[in-house]
Amino acid sequence: MNESTDNNSSEKVMVEIKNLTKIFGSKPEKADKYIKEGLSKKEIFEKTGQNVALKDLNFEVYSGDIFVLMGLSGCGKSTLLRCINRLITPEHGQIIIDGNDISKIEGEELLNLRRYKIAMIFQSFALLPHKSIIDNVAFGLEIQGVSDEEKYKKAKDAIKLVGLDGYEESRPSELSGGMQQRVGLARALASDPDILLMDEAFSALDPLIRGDMQDELLTLQENLQKTIIFVTHDLDEALKLGTRIALMKDGEILQIGNAEEILTNPANKFVEKFVEGVDMVKVLCASDVMKKPEPLISIDSGPNNALHFMEEFGISSVFVVSKGRKYEGLILAEDATKAKKEGNKLADIIKTDIPVVKTTTSIADIIPVMADSPYPIAVLDENDKMKGIIIKGSLLAALARMEVI
Structure with a gap:
């Protein structure tokens, strides 16, 4: 066996x-x-x-x-x-x-x-x-x-x-x-x-x-x-x-x-x-295709720190979490740049209306969400803690692997 x-x-x-x-x-x-x-x-x-x-x-x-x-x-x-x-x-x-x-x-x-x-x-x-x-x-x-x-x-x-x-x-x-x-x-x-x-x-x-x-x-x-x-x-x-x-x-x-x-x-x-x-698309779920949730920044941090991480990782947005990695939203580079000039806090510029999925959400349900969103997708557990990130590249790579299988 x-x-x-x-x-x-x-x-x-x-x-x-x-x-x-x-x-x-x-x-x-x-x-x-x-x-x-x-x-x-x-x-x-x-x-x-x-x-x-x-x-x-x-x-x-x-x-x-x-x-x-x-x-x-x-x-x-x-x-x-x-x-x-x-x-x-x-x-x-x-x-x-x-x-x-x-x-x-x-x-x-x-x-x-x-x-x-x-x-x-x-x-x-x-x-x-x-x-x-x-x-x-x-x-x-x-x-x-x-x-x-x-x-x-x-x-x-x-x-x-x-x-x-x-x-x-x-x-x-x-x-x-x-x-x-x-x-x-x-x-x-x-x-x-x-x-x-x-x-x-x-x-x-x-x-x-x-x-x-x-x-x-x-x-x-x-x-x-x-x-x-x-x-x-x-x-x-x-x-x-x-x-x-x-x-x-x-x-x-x-x-x-x-x-x-x-x-x-x-x-x-x-x-x-x-x-x-x-149909593997119906079977595999978010936890099978997500990447590590890096980088993440604390909601208590500032726009300078957000821009630093974006530059270091070569990305144009970064997810924000509170204590215990609880999901709060997404910060965009242009919003962080503006907040830096105007002296605003991260909490003032967080985008909270972007789609998120659970670790158990099937790839079949993720594909239309990803197609309609210009942003990465946050993967959350049942307690809304950040467990991973899905970007279009990682999703396409997973789909390509399924074709090989």
């Missing part, structure tokens, strides 16, 4: 899978020796009649990630998801959740794991048709034994979170498919689990509604920072949602990485074939 070499040692591991194997059949032990010998899933089935669903898997999922399990039907992704919350018990291996091995737990301990630690959202909405929306959302809390007052408060908060406030007393049949899936999401969020398992959660929706739900999930994730393991067979969905993506085939993980790594450095011919034809 090929995995990104990025150093994630500083990130908390929420889910760790070690040597996980699942075999369907009456005599799974017959398949074990052939797994150790490295035979394929097909070869093992032909020899033993046992179906190797998962084959010696090893990976980690970090806190706050959307970790996408992607692959064709029958690759084992849904089986793996169900092993993680023990709806399916594996033959071998460890499933370590927040430092605790849950691969062998049973009874009340297993029930509590599903009640408090992990929530699952299925492709089918699995709503109770005879109950109102608020009662559907509160159902998991009811099972936990939460008081009526508290469970309805939490249910209302979750309903509001997914944009369905006002529909509390409606029935599922009165809602559209997208709204019903929001109810399923609200029900999962109401119990405030650390981990969300989502099995083809949006695949039953129409394309436009599906896109809206993907956007909704990303927006919620910015605020909630849950650990999400998301199963899909749709490459575009995986590329849009995944912090990291695991591409599976025949019960094995062929490659783990972020979207750019998988697209630009496929581990083998299967991965290469799987991702061919993807």
Whole structure:
């Protein structure tokens, strides 16, 4: 298996899978020796009649990630998801959740794991048709034994979170498919689990509604920072949602990485074939093409300093930041020259009406912004701190590299 070499040692591991194997059949032990010998899933089935669903898997999922399990039907992704919350018990291996091995737990301990630690959202909405929306959302809390007052408060908060406030007393049949899936999401969020398992959660929706739900999930994730393991067979969905993506085939993980790594450095011919034809302009984002944000000057500085940096770097403008590199705007050479003569401060001449983008903004969205702006583009993080600068030259160079790839 090929995995990104990025150093994630500083990130908390929420889910760790070690040597996980699942075999369907009456005599799974017959398949074990052939797994150790490295035979394929097909070869093992032909020899033993046992179906190797998962084959010696090893990976980690970090806190706050959307970790996408992607692959064709029958690759084992849904089986793996169900092993993680023990709806399916594996033959071998460890499933370590927040430092605790849950691969062998049973009874009340297993029930509590599903009640408090992990929530699952299925492709089918699995709503109770005879109950109102608020009662559907509160159902998991009811099972936990939460008081009526508290469970309805939490249910209302979750309903509001997914944009369905006002529909509390409606029935599922009165809602559209997208709204019903929001109810399923609200029900999962109401119990405030650390981990969300989502099995083809949006695949039953129409394309436009599906896109809206993907956007909704990303927006919620910015605020909630849950650990999400998301199963899909749709490459575009995986590329849009995944912090990291695991591409599976025949019960094995062929490659783990972020979207750019998988697209630009496929581990083998299967991965290469799987991702061919993807529009790289839609996948790569500002952080992939930006330059270091140099030079920057402090808002407390003066026009002389601004002109000095422009001369030293051979540029006609410079970005201004306040404490902690928080973005304030842009200073142009002609404005700095005029301010120097008139004794004005930088704060008096900062241009604040120029376009900026976030680190996650796609190149497809940056291109029209760049075309309409005579200035460099500032790249900001979620806290409006300067992370980089995009100029036309660096954007064109990135596009040229994509043509080569």
